[in-house]
Each structure stands twice: as structure tokens, then as C-alpha cells.
Amino acid sequence: DAGITQSPRHKVTETGTPVTLRCHQTENHRYMYWYRQDPGHGLRLIHYSYGVKDTDKGEVSDGYSVSRSKTEDFLLTLESATSSQTSVYFCAIRSRDSTPFFGPGTRLTVL
Amino acid sequence: ELKVEQNPLFLSMQEGKNYTIYCNYSTTSDRLYWYRQDPGKSLESLFVLLSNGAVKQEGRLMASLDTKARLSTLHITAAVHDLSATYFCAVDRRNTGNQFYFGTGTSLTVIP
Numbered sequence: 058d059a060g061i062t063q064s065p066r067h068k069v070t071e072t073g074t075p076v077t078l079r080c081h082q083t084e085n086h087r088y089m090y091w092y093r094q095d096p097g098h099g100l101r102l103i104h105y106s107y108g109v110k111d112t113d114k115g116e117v118s119d120g121y122s123v124s125r126s127k128t129e130d131f132l133l134t135l136e137s138a139t140s141s142q143t144s145v146y147f148c149a150i151r152s153r154d155s156t157p158f159f160g161p162g163t164r165l166t167v168l
Numbered sequence: 169e170l171k172v173e174q175n176p177l178f179l180s181m182q183e184g185k186n187y188t189i190y191c192n193y194s195t196t197s198d199r200l201y202w203y204r205q206d207p208g209k210s211l212e213s214l215f216v217l218l219s220n221g222a223v224k225q226e227g228r229l230m231a232s233l234d235t236k237a238r239l240s241t242l243h244i245t246a247a248v249h250d251l252s253a254t255y256f257c258a259v260d261r262r263n264t265g266n267q268f269y270f271g272t273g274t275s276l277t278v279i280p
Contacts (some may be wrong), residue, residue, distance in 0.1 A: 073223060088266050096170065099172075099272040100211075107266060115267065116169070147210065159211045159259070159267055 060084045061160035063148050069166045076135040078163050080148030082128075088151040089131040091115075091123065093144040094162075100147065106131055139168045170195050172259050177252045181264035182279050189242040189274045201258040201268070202231050211256065215242075216219050229263035247278045 061084035072078050080089060088107055092100040092115075102115030104123040112123050120142060122134045135142055148160040171194040173178055192202070197256050201220050202206040203211040217240060224231050230243045230252065231274035258270045 090267075092270075095274065099270040100258075100265060101267070105267060151266065154216075155199070155260075156213055156216050158213060159203075161210050 062159040078133045080131045086150040090149040172271040191240040
């Protein structure tokens with residue numbers, strides 16, 4: 058599993074509330090990613106990081122922010138959650154041979 | 169932006185039959201990945217294809233890559249029920265900041 062954990066695994070929240078999802082890795086990988094998965098869309102990149110404090114936007118970054126203050130943690134924040142952000146969120150890292158590996162996922166429901 | 173298309177999106181096949189899933193992508197790429205996802209689970213890496221003509225096989229699954237045609241295939245031989253899952257291809261583009269792009273997935277159901 059490449060030492061990736063995500064927390065929480067499930068969350069239900071209300072529209073307008075802030076939400077932070079955490080991705081934690083134990084193997085010092087440089088690249089980390091946040092994806093969302095929705096039916097009919099596959100996986101879409103939200104944000105990614107290529108080092109501590111180095112992040113960039115993906116194709117669906119609106120409404121999301123990220124932070125990476127330590128190599129092992131990559132945080133995804135929904136500043137004001139909306140129903141359209143109901144989704145399954147996956148964190149990924151690049152292994153030493155560059156293959157992406159995924160965390161277990163977080164199922165987020167925004168009511 | 170790199171586009172990745174998979175077809176078919178849904179595939180229902182009988183046990184013992186053969187079939188192929190196709191993955192087309194729009195621009196040159198360094199490498200291509202195949203993943204399997206079971207319902208409610210994360211993505212499991214199946215194959216990494218690194219160069220033109222690369223072929224990888226594991227059990228009843230075989231993946232190949234034609235970089236000139238920008239096409240990868242995932243061939244299923246003599247399908248069994250345990251292969252029922254959603255299969256994704258993903259394509260790397262190193263000069264986009266190490267991003268990788270996914271197809272929409274192929275939902276495979278193997279019927280006994």
C-alpha cells in the first residue's frame with residue numbers, strides 16, 4: 058500500500074462548512090496528489106505537490122486549497138463545502154520507480 | 169491538456185470468453201499505467217508500460233502499448249468472475265509537472 062493513509066475515511070458535513078482531508082505517507086516520497094472520483098468522470102486531479110510548500114493546481118482546483126508543510130503530509134481543504142464536492146477523494150504518491158500508488162480514499166458527503 | 173479515452177465504458181462478458189479494452193490518448197506520453205478498482209475500494213496497480221511495443225502479462229490479463237498509435241490495450245483471456253471490476257488506464261506527462269491523466273474507466277462484469 059506504499060504507506061499511504063487518509064483521514065477521515067468517511068465524512069458527512071453541511072453546505073458552507075470548512076473541511077480538511079489529510080493524506081499521510083511514511084516513505085518520504087516527493088510527489089503527492091489529490092484526486093476526486095465521480096461516476097462518469099474517472100479520476101480528476103485537484104492539486105498536486107512536488108515538495109514541501111511546492112504545490113500546483115490540477116484540472117478541477119476551484120473551491121479547493123492544499124498545503125504541504127511536511128514531506129509526509131498533504132492536506133486538502135474545502136473552504137466552504139458545496140454539494141457538488143460530494144465525492145470520493147483519493148490521495149496518491151509516486152513510488153521510487155514513478156508508478157503512482159493510491160491511498161484508501163475518503164468518502165465525503167456534503168448535505 | 170492530455171485527453172485519455174477508454175472504450176468500452178461498460179463490458180458484460182461470459183466466463184471463458186476473450187475481450188479487449190482500449191485506451192487512446194491524445195499526445196505523446198512517457199508511460200502508461202493500468203489499474204483495477206473493486207467497488208468501494210482504492211485503485212490497485214496492474215501494469216506499467218514504459219516504451220513502444222511493451223507487453224506485460226499477469227494471469228489472464230495482458231497489456232500492450234503502441235506509442236505511435238497512442239493506444240494501449242488490456243486483453244482478457246478466458247474471463248473468470250473474479251476479474252469483474254473497473255479498469256482504468258492512466259497516462260503520464262512528465263513535462264506537465266509530473267501529472268498523470270486518467271481515462272473514465274471500463275466497468276467489466278463477467279457473467280458465470
